[in-house]
Amino acid sequence: MLRGLYNATTAMQVETARLNAIANNIANAETTGYKKDKMVSQSFPDVLVARIGNKAGAVIRPFDIIGSINHGVHVDQVKTDWFQGPLQQTDNTTDLALTGNGFFVLRVGQNDYRYTRDGAFAVDADGYLVNQNGYRVQGYDNQNEFVDILVGNERFSVDPAGNIYTDQRQYAGTIAVEDFDNRDDALEKAGDNLYVVYDPEQYQSHPVGTGIKQGHIEVSNVDINKEITDMMEVYRHYESAQRIVSMLDQTLDKTVNEVGRV
Numbered sequence: 580m581l582r583g584l585y586n587a588t589t590a591m592q593v594e595t596a597r598l599n600a601i602a603n604n605i606a607n608a609e610t611t612g613y614k615k616d617k618m619v620s621q622s623f624p625d626v627l628v629a630r631i632g633n634k635a636g637a638v639i640r641p642f643d644i645i646g647s648i649n650h651g652v653h654v655d656q657v658k659t660d661w662f663q664g665p666l667q668q669t670d671n672t673t674d675l676a677l678t679g680n681g682f683f684v685l686r687v688g689q690n691d692y693r694y695t696r697d698g699a700f701a702v703d704a705d706g707y708l709v710n711q712n713g714y715r716v717q718g719y720d721n722q723n724e725f726v727d728i729l730v731g732n733e734r735f736s737v738d739p740a741g742n743i744y745t746d747q748r749q750y751a752g753t754i755a756v757e758d759f760d761n762r763d764d765a766l767e768k769a770g771d772n773l774y775v776v777y778d779p780e781q782y783q784s785h786p787v788g789t790g791i792k793q794g795h796i797e798v799s800n801v802d803i804n805k806e807i808t809d810m811m812e813v814y815r816h817y818e819s820a821q822r823i824v825s826m827l828d829q830t831l832d833k834t835v836n837e838v839g840r841v
Contacts, residue, residue: 584827590820593618597813600657604801605810610772612696613799615660615806658763664800666792672733673700673708676795681756681787682774684717684725685710692717692725693773694757694766694784699796706731708743712771718743718752723786728752737793754791757784 600616607613666676675698677683682694693714700716703709708716708728717725734746741754759765765782769775776782 584824584831587820587823587827591817591824594813594817594820596657598810598817601806601810601813605803605806608799608801608803608806610697610799611699612664612772612797613801614662614664614696615799615801616657617660618657659766659768660800661762662800664798666795667798668795670794672735672793673702674698674794674796675700675737675754676792676797677756677789678739678792679787679789681758681789682784683710684755684757684784685714685773686717686725686727687714693769693775695773696797697772702730702733705729717755719755719786720752725755726752728754737791739790739792740788741791756787756789756791758787758789759784 597618600618604615607615661680663677663679666678675683677696677698682696683698685693685695687693695710697710700708700710703713703715706729708730710716715727718728720726728743728751730743730751731745735751736744737754738744741756743751743754745751759776759782761782765776765778765784766774767777776784
């Protein structure tokens with residue numbers, strides 16, 4: 580009975596975490612380049628408990644199994660859905676959209692970089708291409724290293740390969756588009772629609788030949804209808820777990836205060 584209480588309460592905690600992820604997705608449904616989150620939960624394996632105290636390689640005594648009893652569920656991780664969102668035409672020359680995998684690279688400090696799918700850029704007072712926070716968009720130099728992109732003004736053009744030309748048709752550089760072999764492990768959200776490398780020593784980005792469309796932005800990949808449906812499902816699951824907790828609490832009350840007197 581106590582295990583049932585634990586299972587039901589952990590289920591309520593998981594559904595609360597799912598609800599938070601869904602609420603965050605809905606709040607960012609209109610955020611340019613936003614990638615929705617989805618929560619992954621797992622049941623706590625009994626074999627882990629059974630192995631506590633055993634030496635490495637020890638064989639657990641087999642036993643007959645009738646049904647399955649575990650120790651509840653827990654939030655395994657919150658994963659990002661990298662599926663590309665639709666492209667929206669803006670006809671703004673500073674708006675850029677990636678047409679495949681990869682990320683724009685932004686310099687936020689000396690040798691400190693962030694990655695984003697949000698291509699709603701602008702040109703700062705010094706003529707550099709920047710994002711909405713003023714972080715400079717990176718391109719490649721002759722050694723394929725990152726470098727700030729000087730475009731001069733907003734009358735520049737970008738071809739599908741990411742090559743930038745000023746209004747005087749002078750080559751200004753190539754926009755850096757980088758990706759990772761395992762994005763789920765390499766990247767984590769850093770706020771402001773940016774991603775940061777979890778462990779720079781272990782995970783290195785590499786250039787990808789993703790096309791770029793000027794005058795377009797990638798909108799969020801959040802499907803509002805699906806999120807609302809998922810929210811209703813979460814509510815029902817939470818409500819069911821809450822009723823189980825209430826039922827078990829009443830049963831325990833009777834066991835202790837009524838049956839215990841007999």
